[in-house]
Every structure is written in structure tokens, then in C-alpha cells.
Amino acid sequence: MAEILVTVDRAAGRLVEQLVVGLRDGIRAGRIAGGTVLPPSRQLAAELRLSRGIVVEAYQQLVAEGYVLSRTGAGTWVASGHAVGEGRALTRPDPAEAEPEFDLTPGRPDLGAFPRTAWVAAQRRVLSDLPHAGLGYGDPGGVARFREEIAGYLRRVRAADATPDRVVAINGSAHGLALGLQALYELGHRVLAVEDPSADRPRRLLAASGMALVGVPVDEAGLVVSELRRTDATVVFAGPAHQYPTGVVLAPARRAELIAWARAVDGTILEDDYDAEFRYDREPVGCLQGMAPDRVLYLGTTSKSLAPALRLGWAVAPPHLAGRLREIRLHSDLGGSVIDHLAMAHLIGTGAYDRHLRTVRRRYRARRDALVTALSAELPQWKVRGVAAGLHALVDLPDGSDEDALTAAAEAHGVRIQPLAPLRFAPGPPGLVLGYAGLAPGRLTEAARRLGTAAREG
Numbered sequence: 001m002a003e004i005l006v007t008v009d010r011a012a013g014r015l016v017e018q019l020v021v022g023l024r025d026g027i028r029a030g031r032i033a034g035g036t037v038l039p040p041s042r043q044l045a046a047e048l049r050l051s052r053g054i055v056v057e058a059y060q061q062l063v064a065e066g067y068v069l070s071r072t073g074a075g076t077w078v079a080s081g082h083a084v085g086e087g088r089a090l091t092r093p094d095p096a097e098a099e100p101e102f103d104l105t106p107g108r109p110d111l112g113a114f115p116r117t118a119w120v121a122a123q124r125r126v127l128s129d130l131p132h133a134g135l136g137y138g139d140p141g142g143v144a145r146f147r148e149e150i151a152g153y154l155r156r157v158r159a160a161d162a163t164p165d166r167v168v169a170i171n172g173s174a175h176g177l178a179l180g181l182q183a184l185y186e187l188g189h190r191v192l193a194v195e196d197p198s199a200d201r202p203r204r205l206l207a208a209s210g211m212a213l214v215g216v217p218v219d220e221a222g223l224v225v226s227e228l229r230r231t232d233a234t235v236v237f238a239g240p241a242h243q244y245p246t247g248v249v250l251a252p253a254r255r256a257e258l259i260a261w262a263r264a265v266d267g268t269i270l271e272d273d274y275d276a277e278f279r280y281d282r283e284p285v286g287c288l289q290g291m292a293p294d295r296v297l298y299l300g301t302t303s304k305s306l307a308p309a310l311r312l313g314w315a316v317a318p319p320h321l322a323g324r325l326r327e328i329r330l331h332s333d334l335g336g337s338v339i340d341h342l343a344m345a346h347l348i349g350t351g352a353y354d355r356h357l358r359t360v361r362r363r364y365r366a367r368r369d370a371l372v373t374a375l376s377a378e379l380p381q382w383k384v385r386g387v388a389a390g391l392h393a394l395v396d397l398p399d400g401s402d403e404d405a406l407t408a409a410a411e412a413h414g415v416r417i418q419p420l421a422p423l424r425f426a427p428g429p430p431g432l433v434l435g436y437a438g439l440a441p442g443r444l445t446e447a448a449r450r451l452g453t454a455a456r457e458g
Contacts, residue, residue, distance in 0.1 A: 003039070004023075004026065004032055004036070004038065004039065004044075005026075005031075006019065006022040006023055006026060006048070007022060007048075008022065008048055008050065010049070010050075015050060015054050016054050016057045016058050016061070019048075019050070019054065019055065019058040020058045020061050020062060023038075023058065023062060023067070023068075024062065024065070024067055027067050027068075027078055032078055033078065034078050034079060035077060035078060036077060036078045037075050037076070037077045038059070038068065038075070038076045038077060038078065040075065040076075041055040041056045041059060041076075042055075059076050061442075063076075063440070064440050064441060064442045065440060065442035065443055065446075066079060066439060066440040066442065066443040067079060069112065100411060100414045100415055100416040101414035101415070102414055102415045102416070102439065102443060102446065102447035102450065103416045103435075103438065103439075104415060104416060104417050104418070104434045104435050104436065104439070104447060105416055105417075105418055105435050106245065106391065106392035106418055106433045106434065106435035107199070107244075107304075107391070107392065107435060108391075108435055108437060108438050109303075109304050109305070109306075109307065109308075109360075109391060109437050109438070110360065110363065110364075110437050110438050111307055111438070113359075113360050113363065114306060114307045115306070115347075115352070115356045118347060118352045118356065119306075119343060119347070122343040122344075122346040122347050122350075122352070123339060123340075123343045125346055126339060126342035126343055126345075126346055127339065130338075130339075130342065134338065135338070137334050137335060138335050138336075138338040138341070139326075139335060140326050140327075140329035140330040140334060140335035141167070141168045141169060141322075141325070141326040141329065141335070142167065142168060142169025142314070142335070142336065142341050143169075143338055143341045143342060143345075144164065145341075145342060145345045146167075146169055146341035146342065146344060146345045147164040147165075147167040147169070148164045148345070149344070149345040149348040149349050150162070150164075150167050150300075150314045150344075150345075150348070151163055151164045151166075151167050151316075152348075153348050153353075154287070154298075154300070154314075154316065157277075157284075158273065158276065158286060158287040158289075158290070158300075159286030159287060159290040160286075160287050160289050160290045160293075160298065160316060161289060161290045161293040162289075162293075162298075162316045165319075165322065166293075166316055166317055166318070166319065166322045167314055167315070167316055167322075168314065168315045168316075168317060168322060168325045168326060168329070169312075169313075169314055169335070169336050169341055170299070170301075170313045170314060170315050170336070171311040171312070171313070171336055172301050172303055172308070172311045172312065172313045173202075173272065173274060173299045173300070173301040173303065173313050174201070174202070174205055175311070175313070176299045176301075176313055176314075176315040177202060177205050177206070177237075177270065177299060178205060178208075178209075179315070179325050179328050179329070180270060180297045180299070180315065180317070180321070180325065181205075181206070181209035181211070181235075182209070182328060183321050183324045183325060183328065184209075184211075184235055184268055184321075185209060185210055185211065186324070189211060189234045189235045189267075189268070190210075190211055190212060190234075191211060191212045191214060191231065191232045191233040191234060191235070192206055192209065192211040192212070192213055192214070192233060192235045192236070192237065193213075193214050193215075193216045193228055193231055193233035193235070193236040193237070194206060194213055194214070194215055194216070194236075194237050194425070195215075195216060195218050195223055195237070195238055195239070195243060196215035196216060196217050196218060196424060196425040196426060197218070197245055197246065197420060197423040197424045197425075197428070198215075198237075198244060198245075198423060199244045199245070199423065200422055200423055202237065202272070206237060211235065214231045214232075214233055215424075215425025215426060216228045216231065216233075216236070217426070218243055218246055218248065219248075220248055221248070221250070221251035221253075221254050222238075222240065222243060222248050222249065222250030222251055222254050223236070223238050223240075223243075223250060223254060223258065225254055225257040225258050225261055226257075228258075228261060229261060233265075233267070234265050234266065234267040234268070235267055235268050235269075235270065236258070236261075236262075236267070236268075236269055236270065237270040237272065238250070238258070238269060238270070238271065238272065238288075239271075239272045239273070239274065240255065240258075240271060240285075240287070240288045241273055241276045241285045241286075241287060241288075241389075242274075242275060242276060242285075242389050242390050244272075244274070244390075244392075245386070245392065245394050245420065245423055245433040246385075246386050246394055247385065247386020247387065247388065247389065247390055247392075247393075247394055248386065249282075249285055250288070255288060255291060258288070259288070259291060259292040259295060262292065262295040262296075263292075263295060267295070268295060268296070268297055268318075268321075269288060269292070269295055269296045269297070270296075270297050270299065271287060271288050271289055271296050271297065271298045271299065272299055273287055273298060273299065273300045274299075274300075274301060274303075274304060275304045275305075275389070275390045275391055276300075276389075277304070277305050277357050277361070278304070278360075278361055278364055278389055278390055278391060279361075279388065279389040280361075280364075280365045280368065280387075280388060280389060281387075281388040281389075282388045282389060289316055293316075293318060294318045294319075295318065296316075296318070297315060297316075297317050297318065297321060298315065298316040298317075299313065299314075299315055300313055300314050300315075300316075301313035301314075302344070304391060305353075305356075305357060305360075306356075310340065311336075312336070312337075312340055312341075312344060364391060364436070364437055366441055367436045367437060367439065367440070367441055367444060368387055368393070368436055369441075370436075370441035370442075370444045370445055371393060371434065371436040371444040371445075371447075371448060372384055372387060372393065373445075374444060374445040374447075374448030374449065375393075375395070375448050375451070377448075378448050378449055378451065378452030379448070379451065379452050379455060381398050382395050382396070382397060382398070383395065383396040384396075391435055391436065391437040392433055392434060392435045392436065392437075393433075393434045393436065394420075394431060394432075394433055395431055395432040395433075395434060396429060396430075396431050397429070397430040397431055397432065398430075399429065399430075400430075401430040402430070403419035403420065403421050403430050403431070403432070404419065404421075406419075406432075406454065406455060407419050409454035409455070409457055410450070410451055410454045412454070413450040413451075413453055413454045414450060415447050415450050415451055415454070417432050417433075417434060417451070418432060418433040418434070418435075419431075419432060419433075420432060420433060
């Protein structure tokens with residue numbers, strides 16, 4: 001731990017606030033560098049002749065604001081990325097010289113929430129139980145225990161029609177998408193429909209499939225199936241439970257229409273179930289696969305629920321595709337990590353995965369509330385929607401707003417945002433997509449304040 005210089009005036013009162021300001025200013029100015037381990041609360045309280053409770057409360061406030069991190073047994077230390085450097089204004093960092101202080105890029109979970117202890121314990125347990133023969137190449141579709149646990153979990157939580165023989169382990173949803181598209185191309189599919197707007201990264205993967213892409217509009221009830229019927233598509237990529245980026249849920253009537261379309265054209269629905277675990281203000285929504293298991297290739301992943309670094313997910317495929325997906329895995333990479341598959345199965349089987357999801361769901365809800373409240377106060381003319389679930393908010397900007405100018409102005413104030421226009425096929429009203437999972441509530445409030453400043457300057 002490091003010695004730090006911070007002073008308080010005990011006669012002036014508001015001691016917690018004084019201590020928070022003193023530490024925060026030291027971090028911002030770079031005097032207390034990122035990674036610095038702060039003194040234990042008892043030690044700092046003794047040095048400043050304060051009660052330990054005052055120091056504990058100050059540390060907790062700085063944790064909430066994202067300036068420091070804390071973990072039982074590891075102490076409290078300064079997060080990186082807050083120092084502004086000598087001679088530079090905090091509110092106007094040079095984007096050419098520094099990363100934005102507040103990154104609202106959507107699609108990123110709180111990586112600090114990864115359950116390291118539970119994951120390590122799961123790996124140790126499965127390694128202790130794994131026979132030597134189990135360390136060889138596993139089933140290219142995933143070890144049996146993994147497929148069994150995933151099938152049971154999806155039946156229980158997503159109302160899926162999942163059986164172990166139709167579950168295929170994948171290295172994240174992008175990998176599953178690539179496998180599925182290869183199999184579908186081999187079957188003769190040549191035109192692929194994509195929701196408009198939609199995420200740009202999956203769209204790049206879709207474009208690499210060799211199929212022609214067509215955009216199909218999304219409205220308040222989800223994918224407009226009547227417009228899908230006007231295309232030559234026989235495959236559609238959609239997010240029925242939580243469309244990205246609008247956040248809408250595919251309405252029951254539209255679900256029936258979409259399944260009827262798939263049967264009529266002998267087509268396949270690629271269901272992207274990327275963040276269905278995180279719902280806040282609505283009842284759970286079952287997956288589309290449970291309604292038409294013969295027409296839906298379902299893709300799920302731990303990238304949002306645990307961490308992208310795991311590269312771990314699952315596909316639930318119709319029988320005529322499941323075998324082919326396993327064959328492709330066998331001849332391309334011999335399958336995934338047996339140990340990781342078993343660790344994930346252990347987390348599900350022991351209830352640790354469910355407990356983790358309940359914990360992060362509460363955290364993300366608090367962060368969503370903080371962002372929505374702050375935007376409402378700072379920018380009441382912005383309409384925020386799509387926040388009943390997921391890890392991002394869609395913002396409808398006032399007519400005539402310049403997305404590019406606002407994005408540049410926000411960057412100049414240290415806030416990174418995602419404009420809506422690059423996610424569209426056809427032009428549409430201006431908007432933003434803001435991710436909130438990675439920042440503490442206090443940091444989100446400050447990010448919204450800076451966005452307000454950037455918008456008013458523009």
C-alpha cells in the first residue's frame with residue numbers, strides 16, 4: 001500500500017465530502033496514480049484523526065463513482081484512466097491524446113463483475129473429477145454434460161425445445177453464426193434478411209457468408225414480416241426477445257407470422273438471444289425456438305452474462321443442421337475447450353450461474369436507472385427507449401440533430417457514444433445507442449452531464 005497526502009479540516013464539517021473531494025482531486029490530477037493501493041480504512045482514519053466509518057463511507061462513494069476499486073481480501077486501489085495530466089482541463093480532454101474517460105459504447109458488460117472465484121472453483125472441481133481420458137479431444141459438439149446442462153437451462157429459463165443432441169457448443173455467437181451460415185449456404189440459401197437497424201459487427205459476419213443481404217425494417221412490434229415477404233430471403237437474422245438496438249420485443253402476432261413465413265419459403269430463422277438474461281421492467285419472454293424448433297437456429301452466449309474472453313456459447317439447431325454443425329467443427333477446429341465446457345456445466349448445475357445473474361441484474365438495473373434519470377434531467381428533449389431489458393438504451397434525438405457533430409463534441413468532453421446511423425440500412429431519424437453496463441451510477445451521471453454540455457454547445 002502507498003502513503004498518500006490528503007487533508008481535511010475537521011472544524012469545517014462535512015468530513016466525508018472533504019475526504020472524497022481530496023482523494024478524487026488527487027486521482028484526477030495524477031498525484032495518486034492508477035493501480036495505487038490505498039491505505040486500509042483503519043490506518044487512514046488514524047492518520048487523519050477521523051472515525052473509521054467516515055473513511056469507509058468515502059471509499060464507498062469513490063467506488064460508486066468508479067474512481068477506485070475494492071475487493072475483500074485485496075484492499076482498495078485506484079482504477080486506471082482517471083488522471084488528466086498537467087495543464088489539461090478535466091472537462092475537455094484532447095481525444096487525439098487520451099481515451100475517453102466515459103465509454104458508453106454499447107454491448108459491453110461489466111468485466112469487473114466476472115465471478116472469478118466461482119469460475120476458478122468450478123475449474124478446480126471438474127479437473128479433480130476428470131479422468132485422464134477426459135483430457136483428450138472431446139465431442140466436437142461439446143461434452144455430454146455441457147450439452148445436458150445447457151439444454152436443461154434453456155428449457156427452464158427460455159422455454160426452449162432443447163435436447164442435448166441438438167445442442168452444439170460454439171466459441172461465442174459470432175462463431176455459431178459463421179457455422180450456421182456455412183451450413184445454410186451449402187443447402188442452397190442465397191439471400192439473407194437482416195433487421196434494420198441492427199448491430200454492425202454481426203452484419204459484417206453475415207456479409208462474409210456469400211449471401212446477399214437485404215434490410216427489413218423494425219417497428220414498435222419488432223421485425224415487419226410483411227416487408228420480409230417482399231424479399232427473396234430464405235434466411236433471416238433476428239433478435240425476437242430484445243432487438244438490437246431498438247430494444248423492442250417481437251409481438252406474439254409477429255412471431256406467428258415469422259414462423260409461417262419460414263415454413264412457406266422452406267427457410268430458417270437465426271435467433272440471436274444475446275442478452276435475454278437481463279430484464280428489469282417486463283415479464284420474461286420465451287425464445288422463438290421453443291415455438292418452431294424445426295425452423296429456428298438458436299444462438300446463445302456467455303459474452304454478456306460472464307465475459308467475452310471465455311469465447312463460450314451454444315447453438316440449438318434443427319436436427320438437419322445439428323449434425324452438420326458438428327461435422328464442420330470436427331473438420332475445422334476439433335471442438336472447443338472440454339475444461340471450460342465442464343466448468344460452465346458445473347456453474348449451471350450447482351446454481352452458481354443463476355446466483356451470478358441475479359447479482360449482476362440488480363447492478364445493471366441500478367446503472368440503467370442512473371443513466372435514464374440523469375439524461376432526463378440534463379436532456380429532457382431526448383427520448384430514451386428500449387430500456388426494459390438489456391445493457392443499452394436507444395435515444396431518439398430531436399429532428400435535425402447532427403449525429404456526427406454530437407459524437408465529436410461528446411468525444412471532446414471525454415464521452416464515447418454510438419451514433420445510430422451506421423447501424424441502419426435505410427436512412428432514418430437521428431439517434432444514439434448508449435451502453436451503461438460498464439460504468440458505476442455516479443460515473444453515468446457525470447457522463448450524462450457532459451453529454452448535456454456537448455449537446456448545448458452544438
